[in-house]
Amino acid sequence: MSIAFPVPDQAILARREEILRGLAPLVAPEALIVTEDERRVFETDGLTAYRKLPLAVVLPSTTEEVAAVMRFCRENGVKVVPRGAGTSLSGGAIAQEDAIILGVAKMNRVLEVDFANRTARVQSGITNLAISQAVAHEGFFYAPDPSSQLACTIAGNIAMNSGGAHCLKYGVTTNNLLGVTMVLVDGTVVEIGGEHLDAPGYDLLGLVCGSEGQLGVVTEAVVRILRAAEGARPALMGFDAVEDAGACVAAIIGAGIIPVAMEYMDRPAIKICEAFAHAGYPLDVEAMLIIEVEGSDEECEDTLARIVEIAQPFRPKTLRVSQSEAESAAIWKGRKSAFGATGRISDYICMDGTIPTGRLPYVLKRIDEICKAEGLGVANVFHAGDGNLHPLILFDINKPGEMEKAEAAGEEILKLCVEVGGCLTGEHGVGIEKRDLMRCQFTEADLKQQMRVRGVFDPGWLMNPAKVFPLEGRVAA
């Protein structure tokens, strides 16, 4: 438990009853959660090692209710932790004792779909997958596809600027978001963007995306929906050496091919996922790539034939082009269940740094060494095209000191990512998890500039204040 939380404001804790009485008239009775048992549900998120019982939980049903709650909290100096589905792996939605949780999960409707303009207006508590499901009958989908897409909300996706396996071609949340309705800290409701493509003035939409619930609460979003390709097909390649897999990825891109996804798994990850998904992964290779292309059957075949030819000099030990829908689904099932499958055999923490892809062999070697030095195992799955790593550091939570060792290894790995020219987080966000490492990546001037921008929206540090910026050296404006 090495990550510190700010000391709770005793004055707020002492006024809890009064605050609850103030919140009660602002939302429906069942939308205000006050009992300890029910609040427990909201004490953590996907970073379950850290838990804090919130002061109360409010689950509004409308933008107006959110505005009323925000206004009340601002006037009473109550901190607010916004929450979508609580799947954050970086602790972005973890509560604080002196803060309320403001959850948007009840606002989960599709408000309008416009196929001609390729947009959907949704309430922010809708799940990522539900957007795609709402437009699938016309052959459309919402592109960013984080592994948690069944559960995670678009609100959380916007807060974290979430990615997924297909962002090499389709981009991440910020590239697929056209507008938001957002409640500012004082309860003012603003519309940023809309159905058009670019900003009239400063790109506030781009700023809000990835701001981790520190600038306001997004209650509605206009997202870009895309027509799905005619078809998609993955190929699977196994290599004897990490270097060969990395060089193969570089050669494919060098030949002018941008596959819709290029996923990498190392030997331990292959073994874990194969045991769970029975996808027919090769167990005798050091590295495996799943490479998916899109288009008509003929286009997929043409592109995959080019890729297979490009791969030859790197001596793939296994090379299999999917021959059926069922085979494709099995290949993806293994990859998409990597976190869950790992969770069956071990406790783990999932890292999320990004590196320049050219440094891959070196970084993987160092990750292995770092984990070995702590006496821990590691499995690597990641998005090879964009260099976004997900080392899963394996440990046993029942062995005293192991989690601390895993955290120490994780910290070393993230520092390594920055050292080779990458960053601390590619798609999971800073949250509390990487907060204290921000100075590895940013100078004091970099961080102060970010905090001054934060201060434009929340000068009193009421919004999700335990996250993103190191607790020491904060500035308001």
Add this chain to the structure above:
Amino acid sequence: MTPLTPTCESDACAIIADAAARRMPLAVAGGGTKAGIGRPAQTEATLSSAALTGVTLYEPAELVIAALAGTPLSEVVRALADRGQQLPFEPADYRALLGSSGKPTIGAVAAANVSGPRRIMAGAARDSLIGVRFVNGRGEAVKSGGSVMKNVTGLDLVKLMAGSWGTLGFVTEVTFKVLPRPERSATLALAGLSDSRAVEALCAAVASPFEVTGAAHLPAALDGGEARTLIRIEGFSFSVDHRLGELKRLLAGYGPAEAIDGERAGALWAAVRDATLLAEPHDSAVWRVSTAPAKGPALMAQVARALQARWFYDWSGGLVWLATDPAGDAGAATIRGAVATQGGHATLVRAPAEVRAAVDVFEPQPAPLMRVTRDIKAAFDPAGVLNPGRMYAGV
């Protein structure tokens, strides 16, 4: 007056810190080719990135290029072309439209968020911009983003810098994500369609699975010829053939479609990208209107009822370039009225300085967003020395 031309980041820091201490407003410039865009600002000196040049990092296999801000765009484009790659967002060159000379710079492409027809598929400059270094109005060197394409570490100041027209910081270095140049590009042209039928056809094409990378409509009234509706696809030759066939079938109801390849198509798309279709007569005012694609024709019908205008559509109808009489407010009240009805925003890209001083060049914002805009300006440039007033009065 001779511009101030720092040769390194720390030079720029010293110049801006000094200007801030003396409250001396600076005009921030790259090649100066877009200096005519924005409100005329009262400045005492020009701070230019002309001496900050050169590609600083290019890793074709990682799809990343970085260059100092003053590097001519043409130099970046050439370096990429040598390795079969390109900037995905198709940056425009407004020299012909604005009657300016000099060389557009890569830093200004970022600072003005200049994107062309491929924006509908590949995103804008802001979507490809993954890292930026700049000096803020306090004279501090700041970086945001980096050289990897997936990065959510901290607030995304990169997006704020894109399209801030030098009002938040003096950009010193930019890093872009790049993509392979397509093996082949082909364009389908439909003839004689009305604006609304044309935009319907464009929206149908863009909403197909065939990856349209350009969707423009040039109405008959633009040059007195026949209306042309253009749909571009790019990629490997085999795939382009397949998709051309599919699109022809999809659009059969809109009349015969001619396929245009090669230089003729390239010249058409360059004219759409750079808005040279409205360059003449050079004394007309030119607006750039951004709206939901399917709403473009209704917006223009509303404008045309009240104003003499010539226009064309890009971005499947979502971007309208429009030339008006520069007299009075150059049509601002009518155009902004139509925008208020249909949604979107309008920018006065070209007009005499006195019109740009009197009319809001950038779309006025609702009060709460204007408050945020002013406070953001102050968060970067508290002394108000960087391009003050270029986007909004007092910002």
